[in-house]
Amino acid sequence: MSESFEKLQNRILSDAKVKAEDIIREAEEKARQTLEQAKTRALKEADETLSRARLEAEALRRRILSSRIRANRLRILDEKNRIVQQVMQSVENALADITADERFPDTLKRFVTEAVEAVGADEPIVRIGFREISKNQTDAIGKSVSKGTKLVIDEQACRQRSGR
Numbered sequence: 730m731s732e733s734f735e736k737l738q739n740r741i742l743s744d745a746k747v748k749a750e751d752i753i754r755e756a757e758e759k760a761r762q763t764l765e766q767a768k769t770r771a772l773k774e775a776d777e778t779l780s781r782a783r784l785e786a787e788a789l790r791r792r793i794l795s796s797r798i799r800a801n802r803l804r805i806l807d808e809k810n811r812i813v814q815q816v817m818q819s820v821e822n823a824l825a826d827i828t829a830d831e832r833f834p835d836t837l838k839r840f841v842t843e844a845v846e847a848v849g850a851d852e853p854i855v856r857i858g859f860r861e862i863s864k865n866q867t868d869a870i871g872k873s874v875s876k877g878t879k880l881v882i883d884e885q886a887c888r889q890r891s892g893r
Contacts, residue, residue, distance in 0.1 A: 834866050838873045845874050852877040 827833055837857070845853050855878060857867065871880050 838870050841870050842873055845878055854879045856881045
């Protein structure tokens with residue numbers, strides 16, 4: 730009986746070892762699958778995070794680029810405005826100096842006469858905007874235009890037209 734008990738005991742131990750090995754194998758397989766799933770999920774999340782980060786980086790790059798372009802356009806616009814102001818100042822100075830030219834009275838008479846004729850009004854008002862125009866010059870212009878024409882000496886006339 731002792732032999733059969735020993736056989737039985739060995740058989741039970743052997744069956745238990747086999748069952749234990751199967752359980753260990755299944756647990757290892759399940760752990761491997763869980764690990765693979767976790768790796769796959771982690772890689773997917775990492776790819777999604779990286780993709781979002783790339784999109785955000787691209788959006789940030791575009792905002793920065795747009796901001797720089799806008800700043801450069803503003804600098805260019807400021808420079809253009811500065812140049813226009815310089816040109817306007819030099820034109821204004823040249824127009825102010827034009828009254829000293831000996832041809833000025835005749836040219837001004839011709840321009841005023843042509844403008845009055847072109848307008849064709851019965852009582853036109855002519856604004857002359859030269860700083861250095863003399864009373865003799867305005868009287869001469871007044872005599873060259875039709876009666877009813879009103880001459881107004883206005884230094885601001887040129888400034889208003891130029892927006893300054």
